[in-house]
Amino acid sequence: MATRWSHHPGKRQGRTLVQRSKPVVATQSGIAVLRLARQIDTLTDQTRAELNDDGMAAPISLAVNADSMATWVLPALAPLASQTTFDLHRQDQDRTAQLLHDGIVSAAITSVASPVRGCTVRRLGAMRYRPSATPEFIERWFPTGVTAAALRVAPVVVFDADDRLQDTYLRRYGIDHDEPPRHLVPASADYAQAVDLGFGWGMIPDLQARDSLKCFDDNGIDDVTLYWQQWSLSSAALQRAADAVAEGAARMLL
Secondary structure (H helix, E strand, O other), rough: EEEEOOOOOOOOOEEEEEEOOOOOEEEEEHHHHHHHHHHHHHHHHHHHHHHHOOOOEEEEEEEEEEHHHHHHHHHHHHHHHEEEEEEEOOOOOOHHHHHHOOOOEEEEEEEOOOOOOOEEEEEEEEEEEEEOOOHHHHHHHHEOEHHHHHHHHOOOOEEOOOOOOHHHHHOOOOOOOOOOHHHEOOOOHHHHHHHHHHOOOEEEEEOOOOOEEEEEHHOOOEEEEEEEEOOOOOHHHHHHHHHHHHHHHHOOOO
16 A cells, blocks of 8 residues: 655545555555655744754754764864754765665765756865784784785774775685675774774774774775765855754865
């Protein structure tokens, strides 16, 4: 069964908005309508807050990749914390744009350069990642240097199922992602600590570099370009957040 919506009053023909499966799932048309409704609610709330000078601005929902969240985004947004509240959604940089597309957030820090429909895009800069491990790990698993044979058996630390950085590096050596033993550590600071404790090697951003970790392959350095995407609507609060994030990125990213 499905819920249908007629976009032209008086006409029978409509669009399927919801598939009544278990759980209920919105169709693409339903997502578009939901996104519009959330945009209207957000703009209405933010306009009401701006007219009420003695109150906090309406919450701004942002999707942020974990490494940015753990390093530079919070300091960038901190000056606005007394003016508005933030609803931050942590997601992989390859998937944050999907939250924007679905209307769950009004802006996202993403690795997707092409604009989500109805959104604007601003390039922020790049986070540099290096394949890193402890000297002890490198000596044990790569005693004669990095080889495909060694990478197939050396344990690797992965953030979560959506983390592709390590897989991208392994593919350069013709290795499938499921060949080496994998540790999943789904927290940015804990991820770096796991690599530091010798669980395995991992792609560590320069913003989380530690003296105790060493890059074992300079040819494996990966620069991930990040973009700010936001709804194309007029919102003073959202624009302040966009400017604050851009300023923070200019200070911290490549």
